Every structure is written in structure tokens, then in C-alpha cells.
Amino acid sequence: xxxxxxxxxxxxxxxxxxxxxxxxxxxxxxxxxxxxxxxxxxxxxxxxxxxxxxxxxxxxxxxxxxxxxxxxxxxxxxxxxxxxxxxxxxxxxxxxxxxxxxxxxxxxxxxxxxxxxxxxxxxxxxxxxxxxxxxxxxxxxxx
Amino acid sequence: xxxxxxxxxxxxxxxxxxxxxxxxxxxxxxxxxxxxxxxxxxxxxxxxxxxxxxxxxxxxxxxxxxxxxxxxxxxxxxxxxxxxxxxxxxxxxxxxxxxxxxxxxxxxxxxxxxxxxxxxxxxxxxxxxxxxxxxxxxxxxxxxxxxxxxxxxxxxxxxxxxxxxxxxxxxxxxxxxxxxxxxxxxxxxxxxxxxxxxxxxxxxxxxxxxxxxxxxxxxxxxxxxxxxxxxxxxxxxxxxxxxxxxxxxxxxxxxxxxxxxxxxxxxxxxxxxxxxxxxxxxxxxxxxxxxxxxxxxxxxxxxxxxxxxxxxxxxxxxxxxxxxxxxxxxxxxxxxxxxxxxxxxxxxxxxxxxxxxxxxxxxxxxxxxxxxxxxxxxxxxxxxxxxxxxxxxxxx
Numbered sequence: 134x135x136x137x138x139x140x141x142x143x144x145x146x147x148x149x150x151x152x153x154x155x156x157x158x159x160x161x162x163x164x165x166x167x168x169x170x171x172x173x174x175x176x177x178x179x180x181x182x183x184x185x186x187x188x189x190x191x192x193x194x195x196x197x198x199x200x201x202x203x204x205x206x207x208x209x210x211x212x213x214x215x216x217x218x219x220x221x222x223x224x225x226x227x228x229x230x231x232x233x234x235x236x237x238x239x240x241x242x243x244x245x246x247x248x249x250x251x252x253x254x255x256x257x258x259x260x261x262x263x264x265x266x267x268x269x270x271x272x273x274x275x276x
Numbered sequence: 277x278x279x280x281x282x283x284x285x286x287x288x289x290x291x292x293x294x295x296x297x298x299x300x301x302x303x304x305x306x307x308x309x310x311x312x313x314x315x316x317x318x319x320x321x322x323x324x325x326x327x328x329x330x331x332x333x334x335x336x337x338x339x340x341x342x343x344x345x346x347x348x349x350x351x352x353x354x355x356x357x358x359x360x361x362x363x364x365x366x367x368x369x370x371x372x373x374x375x376x377x378x379x380x381x382x383x384x385x386x387x388x389x390x391x392x393x394x395x396x397x398x399x400x401x402x403x404x405x406x407x408x409x410x411x412x413x414x415x416x417x418x419x420x421x422x423x424x425x426x427x428x429x430x431x432x433x434x435x436x437x438x439x440x441x442x443x444x445x446x447x448x449x450x451x452x453x454x455x456x457x458x459x460x461x462x463x464x465x466x467x468x469x470x471x472x473x474x475x476x477x478x479x480x481x482x483x484x485x486x487x488x489x490x491x492x493x494x495x496x497x498x499x500x501x502x503x504x505x506x507x508x509x510x511x512x513x514x515x516x517x518x519x520x521x522x523x524x525x526x527x528x529x530x531x532x533x534x535x536x537x538x539x540x541x542x543x544x545x546x547x548x549x550x551x552x553x554x555x556x557x558x559x560x561x562x563x564x565x566x567x568x569x570x571x572x573x574x575x576x577x578x579x580x581x582x583x584x585x586x587x588x589x590x591x592x593x594x595x596x597x598x599x600x601x602x603x604x605x606x607x608x609x610x611x612x613x614x615x616x617x618x619x620x621x622x623x624x625x626x627x628x629x630x631x632x633x634x635x636x637x638x639x640x641x642x643x644x645x646x647x648x649x650x651x652x653x654x655x656x657x658x659x660x661x662x663x664x665x666x667x668x669x670x671x672x
Binding site for chain 2: 135155158159160161162163164171172173174175192193194195196197198199201202203204205206207216218220225226227228229230231232233240244245246256266
């Protein structure tokens with residue numbers, strides 16, 4: 134679905150989001166920017182793949198109490214289970230990255246400023262394939 | 277002022293769920309605006325349509341679609357798409373044509389027939405589209421972003437869900453006085469608290485609905501207005517259509533991440549504030565000159581943010597303003613006296629035009645029971661997908 138957005142086949146410990154970094158101005162991009170550096174003051178350099186910080190702090194959070202429309206994939210016959218969305222500030226990259234919280238984490242478990250880490254998760258699956266995604270998990274919570 | 281254009285006519289089709297075509301709504305609004313202006317359709321030399329993307333082919337070429345519905349008469353035509361800011365960019369296009377001497381009389385029209393529920397991206401497998409990706413990968417609806425902003429305000433400034441509800445109560449009270457609004461009933465704080473949570477901490481009544489609706493304006497050169505016998509018309513003095521400055525540090529629809537500030541420090545002023553600032557600079561006025569404002573209350577919490585971004589108060593002071601009643605009808609600086617999106621709902625290409633219709637009626641002193649006494653200067657502010665936005669300053 135989103136090739137090259139995170140490490141493949143790595144364990145939970147080594148799982149990272151992957152962005153790109155401009156070799157001329159060191160601007161970082163996520164989702165990855167592979168064509169042109171978007172810093173208007175930069176004349177452009179090579180864009181090299183770079184893993185993003187594993188941990189960050191919650192910038193804000195919310196949840197989805199109603200089923201989102203397509204193209205979100207979910208079983209229309211199953212009862213809707215709200216998921217959390219967490220916007221996370223990465224200190225080194227100085228950027229905010231949105232992601233779903235790990236299954237089972239509710240808004241009452243979250244707070245702005247709380248430390249979280251990125252872990253692999255399942256976006257959806259059918260008979261043949263499991264589509265992986267990234268989830269944010271509060272530190273100290275087992276998935 | 278040489279940079280001004282006259283607003284000779286304003287018209288709407290009432291908003292609601294009417295089950296008809298956007299062409300019908302837009303044509304009705306256009307005819308109402310022409311009648312209001314005392315202008316014959318055949319005098320219009322340019323038509324600018326704000327595009328209605330959900331309505332397929334005719335919606336993509338809205339200018340020609342409305343021109344055909346009104347009867348081909350050879351006018352210049354333009355179609356404009358900028359999501360929620362489409363109407364403002366359509367107004368700006370009309371103004372630019374007038375100021376450039378390309379046309380004396382321009383009709384601006386926006387109309388929508390919106391589906392119920394969450395807005396969704398266009399269909400198909402389109403992983404190269406960031407708007408499609410936010411739904412597919414995250415299930416992040418528009419209210420999810422509004423929820424993030426609201427929760428952030430609570431953490432930074434101590435805003436409460438009760439503060440947010442006050443915005444709905446205020447806007448519903450104003451909307452109850454507006455015959456064009458979809459919702460015309462008073463709402464209490466208890467009603468808001470009793471409605472279902474959609475995206476924590478926001479409830480159904482904190483978030484604007486989707487609607488059918490249409491709005492239209494007849495804009496002319498100041499010379500034409502004078503010749504037409506309108507010596508003192510409402511004038512548009514500024515339209516800002518600015519983009520953000522890199523790096524954009526606030527998460528925005530439909531982005532999954534902000535720009536990184538690792539290479540360049542962000543400006544101290546957030547992007548939304550730069551939208552109004554550009555309009556103030558162009559108009560040569562400041563927030564202290566305003567009689568009223570119409571801002572995009574896509575959510576109640578977002579309206580509080582606009583108070584700060586259009587300079588009515590400092591950062592974090594928005595809730596104080598609504599608590600004091602400053603932004604209610606009869607307050608120091610009334611905001612969304614039309615009832616806002618809270619009372620109208622979203623009819624995407626029409627709403628930025630509808631904001632200017634409200635300014636027009638207010639500045640003429642013909643807004644009836646929702647009239648702001650002695651209104652002389654107003655601003656509108658809105659934001660489209662991908663963070664761009666617009667603001668219009670109108671004066672009398």
C-alpha cells in the first residue's frame with residue numbers, strides 16, 4: 134500500500150518509520166519525498182532514506198467513534214470498535230506524525246506530552262495477505 | 277480606493293437537504309443575486325463558478341454549467357476549485373478580472389448537493405493521493421483532525437468541552453434568526469453534551485453537518501456601480517489567498533505529518549493567522565476596525581482558534597471571549613451572526629460565498645433580527661484542503 138514508509142520484516146525492537154532526508158539542507162520528509170526537496174530555500178540535493186526516531190511525545194489525540202468511509206478497510210458486518218489516532222512530536226526531526234494507537238489503547242489512556250513509541254501493527258488482512266502499518270504505543274503498555 | 281470592487285447583489289438558495297441538483301440551487305442563488313442587484317443576466321460579462329467535485333462532470337466545469345442553466349449569452353467563463361476555499365478563490369478571480377478591466381459585471385456562483393455523513397475521497401485505488409491515503413491508512417476523517425485541534429487546545433490552554441458547547445449555543449441562537457440557515461432552532465449546552473461523541477472530545481453538535489445549498493454574488497467595478505445608481509455600495513477591499521510558509525508546523529487536512537523544522541525554523545505566527553493578516557494588510561485595517569466576522573466553524577473548537585488567528589484576542593484567549601459573550605450578537609465583536617456552518621452545514625463551494633453574502637446584508641443594514649447595529653467593516657476567513665485559506669474584507 135505505502136511502499137517504503139516503514140521497515141519490513143524487522144522485529145518490534147527495530148521497527149522504524151522511514152522518511153527521506155535532503156543531503157543538501159538536511160530537511161526530513163515523511164511520508165518519504167523522493168523527487169524534490171520541498172524546502173523553498175534549498176536548491177536541492179539527493180534525497181536519502183532515513184529511519185525516523187522510534188520514540189516521541191503526544192502532540193494531540195482523538196478517536197473514531199463512527200466507522201470511517203472507504204477506502205478505510207473494515208468488516209461492515211462486525212461491530213465498530215473505535216480506534217485512537219495519535220499525533221506524535223518527534224524531537225530530532227521536529228515534526229508531528231499521525232498514526233493509529235495500538236489496539237486496545239483508549240483516549241482515557243493518553244495525555245498530551247506522554248511518551249510513545251512506534252511499533253508494527255496490522256492495518257487489515259484477508260485470506261492471503263496481512264497488510265502491516267505503524268501504531269503508536271504508550272511506553273509501558275504491552276501490545 | 278482603486279483596489280475596490282462593488283458588491284451589487286447577494287443571493288442564496290436556502291440550505292438543507294433538498295434532494296435536488298446543485299445546478300438548480302446555484303441557478304436559484306444566481307437569479308436571487310441578479311434580482312438583488314437590479315442587473316439583467318444579459319449584462320453579466322463574466323461568470324465564475326466554484327466547482328462542485330462530488331457532482332461529476334458538470335461540477336468540474338461549474339462556471340459553464342451555471343452559464344448554460346441561466347441561458348448562454350456569450351459571457352467569459354471561469355471554474356475554480358480549492359475545496360472549502362473555492363468560493364473565496366472564485367470571488368478573488370472575479371475581483372481580479374474587474375480590476376484588470378476584463379469585465380465590468382461578474383457573477384460568482386457556488387452550489388453543492390452534499391451526501392450525508394463523513395466526506396470521503398474520490399473512489400478507486402489511488403495511493404498517490406494524500407487525501408485518499410489518510411482514509412486508507414489511518415481512517416482519519418475530517419472530524420478526526422478537528423478532534424486533534426480541540427484536544428490540543430484543552431491541553432495547552434485549559435479549554436473545556438463546555439467552552440466548545442458555548443460556540444454552538446451562540447451560533448444556533450443566531451442561525452435561528454436566519455431564513456437561509458438549515459438549522460433554525462436554539463440549542464442548549466445540555467443538548468450538545470447529550471449528543472454522541474464523534475471524535476473525542478468533539479460531539480455531533482460540535483461538528484458542522486453536510487448540506488445542500490448555494491450562494492451567489494454580483495460584483496462590479498466601482499464605475500459601473502456608480503453608473504448603475506449605486507453610489508455607496510458594499511465594497512470588497514481585500515481578498516487574501518495565501519499559502520503557508522515552509523515549514524508548516526501544524527498538522528493540517530489531509531496531511532499525515534507536518535513539515536519537519538529540522539532544517540528551517542518555522543515562523544512564530546501560525547499559518548491560519550497569516551490568512552487574515554494578509555487581508556488586513558491589503559485592506560489597510562486591523563482587527564480593531566471590525567464590526568463583525570464570519571469564520572469557518574467546521575467545529576466549535578476551531579471557531580475559538582479563529583478568534584485568535586484573526587486577531588480578536590491573543591493565543592489561548594478564544595474561550596474567554598465566548599464565555600464573556602463578546603462574540604455573540606450584541607457583543608463587542610460578533611462572530612458568525614449568520615449562524616455559521618453550525619447552522620448552515622457545509623455546502624463546500626458555496627460557503628465562502630455565503631460568508632460574503634452575510635457581510636453584504638450586515639453592511640447594508642438589512643440583516644433583520646440578526647443585524648449588527650451600525651456595521652461598517654467585516655472579515656471572512658476560511659480554509660481549504662492542504663492548508664491553504666482565504667479571507668475577504670468588505671466595507672461600507
